[in-house]
Structures are given as C-alpha cells and as structure tokens.
Amino acid sequence: MNFDLTDQQKLVRRSVRKFAEEVLAPVAPIFDREAKYSHEIVEELSKINAWGIQLPEKYGGANLDSISYAITIEEISRICASTALMLTVHNSVGAYPLYKWGTEEQKEKYLYDIATGKKISGFSWTEPNAGSDAQGIECIMVQDGSDFVLNGSKIFVTNGAIGSALLIGTRYKTKDGQKGIATVILDKDMEGYEIGQPEDKLGMRGNITTSLYFHNIRVPGENILGKLDDGFRIAMQTLDAGRIGIAAQALGIAQAAYEHSVEYSRGRIQFKRPISQFQGISFKLAEMATKIDAARLLVYRASYLKDHGARYSKESAMCKYYASEVAKEVTQEALQIHGGYGYMKDLPLERYYRDVAVTSIYEGTSEIMKLIIAQHILRGNL
Amino acid sequence: MLKIFVLIKQVPSLHSLEIDKTTGTLIRDGIENIINPDDLYALELGLNLKDQYGAEVTAMTMGPPQAEFALRECLAMGIDHGILITDPMFAYSDTLQTTLVLKEAFDNIEEYDIIITGSQTSDSSTGQVPYQLSEALDIPLITDIFTLEINDRMIYSHRNFGHESQHIETALPILLRVTRHFNEPRHTSLLGIKNAFKKDIQIIDFNTLNCPEHLDGCNKSPTLVVKTEKIVLKRKNEVIDGTIREKIQKLINFMQEHGIERIWTGEQKNE
Numbered sequence: 001m002n003f004d005l006t007d008q009q010k011l012v013r014r015s016v017r018k019f020a021e022e023v024l025a026p027v028a029p030i031f032d033r034e035a036k037y038s039h040e041i042v043e044e045l046s047k048i049n050a051w052g053i054q055l056p057e058k059y060g061g062a063n064l065d066s067i068s069y070a071i072t073i074e075e076i077s078r079i080c081a082s083t084a085l086m087l088t089v090h091n092s093v094g095a096y097p098l099y100k101w102g103t104e105e106q107k108e109k110y111l112y113d114i115a116t117g118k119k120i121s122g123f124s125w126t127e128p129n130a131g132s133d134a135q136g137i138e139c140i141m142v143q144d145g146s147d148f149v150l151n152g153s154k155i156f157v158t159n160g161a162i163g164s165a166l167l168i169g170t171r172y173k174t175k176d177g178q179k180g181i182a183t184v185i186l187d188k189d190m191e192g193y194e195i196g197q198p199e200d201k202l203g204m205r206g207n208i209t210t211s212l213y214f215h216n217i218r219v220p221g222e223n224i225l226g227k228l229d230d231g232f233r234i235a236m237q238t239l240d241a242g243r244i245g246i247a248a249q250a251l252g253i254a255q256a257a258y259e260h261s262v263e264y265s266r267g268r269i270q271f272k273r274p275i276s277q278f279q280g281i282s283f284k285l286a287e288m289a290t291k292i293d294a295a296r297l298l299v300y301r302a303s304y305l306k307d308h309g310a311r312y313s314k315e316s317a318m319c320k321y322y323a324s325e326v327a328k329e330v331t332q333e334a335l336q337i338h339g340g341y342g343y344m345k346d347l348p349l350e351r352y353y354r355d356v357a358v359t360s361i362y363e364g365t366s367e368i369m370k371l372i373i374a375q376h377i378l379r380g381n382l
Numbered sequence: 383m384l385k386i387f388v389l390i391k392q393v394p395s396l397h398s399l400e401i402d403k404t405t406g407t408l409i410r411d412g413i414e415n416i417i418n419p420d421d422l423y424a425l426e427l428g429l430n431l432k433d434q435y436g437a438e439v440t441a442m443t444m445g446p447p448q449a450e451f452a453l454r455e456c457l458a459m460g461i462d463h464g465i466l467i468t469d470p471m472f473a474y475s476d477t478l479q480t481t482l483v484l485k486e487a488f489d490n491i492e493e494y495d496i497i498i499t500g501s502q503t504s505d506s507s508t509g510q511v512p513y514q515l516s517e518a519l520d521i522p523l524i525t526d527i528f529t530l531e532i533n534d535r536m537i538y539s540h541r542n543f544g545h546e547s548q549h550i551e552t553a554l555p556i557l558l559r560v561t562r563h564f565n566e567p568r569h570t571s572l573l574g575i576k577n578a579f580k581k582d583i584q585i586i587d588f589n590t591l592n593c594p595e596h597l598d599g600c601n602k603s604p605t606l607v608v609k610t611e612k613i614v615l616k617r618k619n620e621v622i623d624g625t626i627r628e629k630i631q632k633l634i635n636f637m638q639e640h641g642i643e644r645i646w647t648g649e650q651k652n653e
Contacts (some may be wrong), residue, residue: 008576011570011574012572015572016572022569047569047571048570048571048572049544049572060573063573068558
C-alpha cells in the first residue's frame with residue numbers, strides 16, 4: 001500500500017493551493033460578508049479546468065483521478081468553502097452523472113459547456129417535505145405525447161441561482177399508468193422554470209442557494225437521464241461520488257482552522273510564554289492533526305476504491321460522516337484557541353465555524369451516513 | 383519556429399530554510415522545493431512569445447535529481463520540453479562553474495534563438511549567471527526590458543536604464559534577463575498538469591556533455607561558500623512627538639542633519 005501522493009497529485013496540491021491563495025483569498029471574506037459570488041471567479045476557475053476536473057479531455061476536462069479531485073476541492077475549500085461547494089456540486093453530482101449515464105447526444109449537448117463552466121450544473125433532490133426521506137419527493141411529471149409535464153418545487157438548491165443544466169429527481173406517471181422516480185436534465189431557460197429568492201444562510205454565504213419552482217415545464221424525452229425508472233438508483237450512486245467531494249470540502253475548512261491555530265498559538269504570549277507551550281493548547285493541536293489526517297486518509301481511500309471500480313458506498317459514507325464531524329470539532333477548538341480574537345470577524349475563524357456546520361447535513365446527514373454504514377455492516381460487509 | 387530556452391533553478395521554499403553547519407550551505411533534503419520565484423516571470427515571457435510568434439520552449443536547469451519536479455511544474459504551465467543537467471560532479475558549483483556547464487550544454491544544443499532568465503535566485507541572490515553566460519556564449523544580453531518585438535530574426539526592445547529608456551535592436555540569438563513583476567505569471571491548469579507527465583524531460587550528465595575536467599564542482603569552483611547565516615535587520619525606531627509644528631520641525635532638523643533632500647512617499651513623479 002503506497003501512502004505517497006504521486007508527483008501529479010503533489011503538483012495538483014501545489015498549483016491549486018497557489019491559485020486559491022492568490023485568486024480566492026482576497027475575495028473569500030467579501031463573498032461571505034455580502035452573500036454573493038462573482039462571475040470573474042467562474043472565469044478564473046475555468047482557466048484552470050476546475051469545472052471539468054474529472055471529465056475527459058475531449059470535452060475540455062482535465063481527466064484527473066479522484067484523489068487529485070479530492071485534493072483540488074480541499075485546497076479550494078481551505079481558502080473559500082463557498083467556492084469549493086459550487087465546484088464540488090457541479091463536478092460530482094452534476095458533471096459526473098451526466099458523464100456516467102448520459103447518452104452520446106446528451107453528453108455532446110451538455111458536457112462541453114459544463115467542462116468549461118459555461119453551463120453550471122448540480123443535482124437537486126430536496127423538497128420541503130423530503131430531506132432525509134429521499135423517496136418522499138412530490139415533484140411529478142406526467143407523460144404527454146413524447147414529453148412529460150413537470151410540476152413541483154425544490155428547496156435548498158446549491159447552484160440554484162446560477163445553474164443552467166441542473167439534474168433533478170422527480171416522480172413520473174406514464175400514459176399507461178406506470179409510476180416511479182426519474183432523474184431529468186433541466187435547462188434554466190425552459191418555460192415555467194422559476195428561480196426563487198436566495199436564502200439567507202449561516203455559512204457558505206458565497207454560494208447562492210435558492211428554491212426552484214416548476215410550472216408545467218415540458219420535459220422532452222431526451223432530457224431523461226438513463227432509463228425512466230433509473231432516477232433513484234442514479235441519485236444514490238451519484239451521492240456516493242458526491243460525498244467524497246463534501247468530505248474534501250470539510251477537510252479543507254478543518255485544515256485552514258488548524259493551520260491558523262498552530263500559527264496563533266506560537267505567537268500569542270500569555271504568562272510570559274507562547275500558549276503553544278502549554279499542554280492544554282498543544283494537546284488540542286495534536287488531536288486536531290490526528291483527526292484531520294485520519295479523515296484525509298478516509299477520503300483518499302474512498303477515492304481510490306472509486307477509481308478502481310470497486311464498491312465504495314460504505315467507505316464514501318464513512319469519509320463524509322467522519323470528515324464533517326471532525327471539521328466541526330476542529331473549527332470549534334480553533335475558535336477556542338483563538339480566544340476573544342477568534343470570535344471577531346476580523347479573523348476567519350468564525351467564518352470556518354459557520355461554514356462547516358452544513359457539511360454534516362447536506363448530501364446526506366451524518367445520521368443517514370451511519371444508517372448506510374450500519375446497513376452494510378449488518379449485511380455482512382464489516 | 384523560434385527555439386526558446388528558459389533557465390530555471392529549483393530553490394528551497396523560504397519558509398523552511400536551514401543551514402548545514404559543516405558546509406555552510408543550505409540543507410536541501412526534506413524541504414519543500416519550488417521554482418525560484420523570479421524564474422516564473424521568465425517562464426511566462428517564454429510562453430507569451432510562444433503564444434505570439436509560435437515557438438518551441440524548453441525549460442532547462444542544472445541541479446540535483448529532485449530538480450526534475452521543478453521541470454515538471456514548468457511543463458504543466460505549458461512549456462514544451464525539459465532538460466535537467468545533473469551529475470554529482472556538478473555539486474557545489476559556483477555561478478562561474480554553472481555558467482561554463484550551461485555553455486557546454488548550449489554548444490551541444492547548437493540551435494537556440496532566445497535564452498531567458500529571471501532576475502536572481504532566492505537562495506543565492508547573485509544574479510550573475512546571465513551576464514557570465516552572455517560572455518561565454520558571446521551573445522548579447524538585454525536586461526530590464528519593458529517592451530519587445532521580434533521580427534525576422536531581429537529583436538526590437540525598450541529597456542530601462544536609470545531614469546532613461548534605451549531602444550535596443552539586435553539580431554538573434556539573444557539572452558534576456560527578465561525583471562521581477564515584468565508580467566503576471568499564469569496559473570497552472572489541471573489539464574496542464576495532466577499533460578505535463580506526457581512530455582519528455584531529457585537528463586544530461588557530465589559525460590553526455592563531454593565536459594572538460596575542470597568543470598568538476600566544489601573542488602574547482604573559484605568561489606566557495608564559507609558560511610551562510612540569517613541576517614536579522616533591526617530598524618532603529620525613534621518616536622517624534624509634540625505639536626504638529628514641533629513634529630515637522632524635528633523632522634526637518636533630522637533630514638538636514640542626515641543630508642536627506644527628498645522623501646518619496648509612494649508614486650514616482652518625474653521632476
């Protein structure tokens with residue numbers, strides 16, 4: 001078992017870190033404070049192929065392995081978690097299912113624009129009455145000729161305001177009364193597609209989350225991803241991939257909080273010495289370092305399994321649940337280490353603390369992750 | 383098609399500098415190594431010339447085996463080829479030895495149109511190699527340029543010269559030493575990184591170069607590093623207080639005492 005990163009992966013970390021520090025660091029606090037994102041950033045990100053990290057070069061993607069992907073998301077998240085969220089949702093639950101289950105026509109139609117960031121993607125499933133209870137969605141599309149007519153709404157849509165090629169999950173009813181759940185591709189220019197107001201959030205404020213409302217949208221047959229009743233299966237498998245991205249995102253936030261804590265504790269003098277010399281503080285740093293390292297290894301392991309075509313649902317659920325919970329602990333301790341200063345908005349600690357809270361909630365709550373892991377265990381997959 | 387060579391050096395990241403007490407040189411093992419920051423401007427110029435005129439750009443470096451990673455970083459930026467000149471024989475070479483080895487390399491390469499270097503390295507800060515190499519290869523060196531144009535194997539450039547500027551025209555081949563912040567180095571793309579590992583890096587050693595014996599590094603370098611130490615600069619602080627008039631008068635007295643005629647406060651004005 002080789003625990004070393006390849007030269008390519010090391011280069012990815014170095015290059016993305018440099019990009020994040022130079023391009024994103026100046027704007028991250030502004031995105032948070034003003035709850036906005038910038039189109040310039042979308043363009044800067046497309047210059048480094050961040051919109052098609054794992055898509056084939058034919059579409060303009062970088063065709064990188066999953067560990068390189070996790071590294072990219074982590075490094076961006078370390079500086080701006082909101083931007084990392086925009087990217088990981090686009091790449092993992094937008095581009096990935098389109099590439100994996102799309103027909104040649106669908107790939108031709110969407111992937112070139114998606115890889116370059118001209119069209120931003122995502123996957124919206126959550127509804128007012130369906131969060132963890134994924135099967136409880138109420139959006140419904142009824143067959144009419146070769147099309148379906150879609151009605152319903154989605155809530156808490158990441159990339160909702162800017163996404164122009166979003167996947168959504170919906171119930172369907174065919175002419176002959178067949179029912180099930182489908183995944184369809186929606187274009188924001190479709191008639192009847194309404195974008196709701198941006199939500200006012202605790203964290204990830206640079207990522208614009210909205211509701212979506214569907215008023216009799218005509219969904220052509222060619223916008224259905226996979227087979228009609230594949231919808232739920234596609235969503236579940238997509239989330240396996242998505243969770244690696246979310247875990248990497250949580251990891252980046254934790255890493256930033258931890259690095260700040262080390263630096264602060266070296267410089268802060270109390271009782272005539274740096275507080276890092278007190279075990280009360282240095283032990284916290286040791287715990288942070290260990291947990292972050294463990295979380296990172298879980299993320300890399302899940303990535304490795306995915307790339308090798310192995311089943312990785314359990315490992316992906318583990319890395320997401322663990323990384324997000326670790327990130328919450330680390331950011332809390334980091335805030336504590338920084339004392340009063342950490343509580344002030346002059347420092348980014350409070351932003352890390354706020355940003356991280358949602359990582360144990362979206363793309364499957366920690367509770368659902370444990371459910372998945374337990375199911376695997378009890379089925380004999382210890 | 384222009385043949386451009388960018389000379390780079392891999393240096394230790396400034397965050398992690400440690401000094402070997404016996405040899406007096408920097409400890410390079412186990413430290414994060416980066417492309418010398420000034421070289422990024424040279425690489426960017428090479429890539430710009432490629433975009434503008436069409437060129438084959440090669441990054442070349444003389445260093446230990448781990449310098450290959452620095453060349454990979456260059457390839458990831460869009461550079462076409464890499465050449466690593468490495469041999470235990472070249473260890474501890476000073477700038478003159480380095481130049482003479484580079485000269486052998488360029489004599490072997492034979493065809494080159496533009497050689498570009500950065501201003502100076504962050505670990506030695508001599509900035510000597512471009513000047514020495516220009517002499518060794520007997521080609522013109524232009525430093526501190528702010529505009530350049532290439533046409534029909536001629537270069538037309540403007541360079542800074544104190545408070546003046548010079549217009550220099552000369553035929554290729556030419557050596558350019560690029561000033562810090564001359565341009566804005568591009569960010570490495572993920573696709574660039576993927577492609578970097580498909581490109582070739584040529585490794586050249588002492589024997590391949592047919593080096594004359596005298597080019598064996600430490601023993602034969604005319605200069606030897608005796609000691610390296612960190613210099614800590616402490617500014618002298620003086621607080622001037624009093625009323626505004628008193629403070630201004632004290633400042634004027636101080637300036638007169640120290641023969642200071644003018645203080646630049648930021649923007650340079652042409653007076």
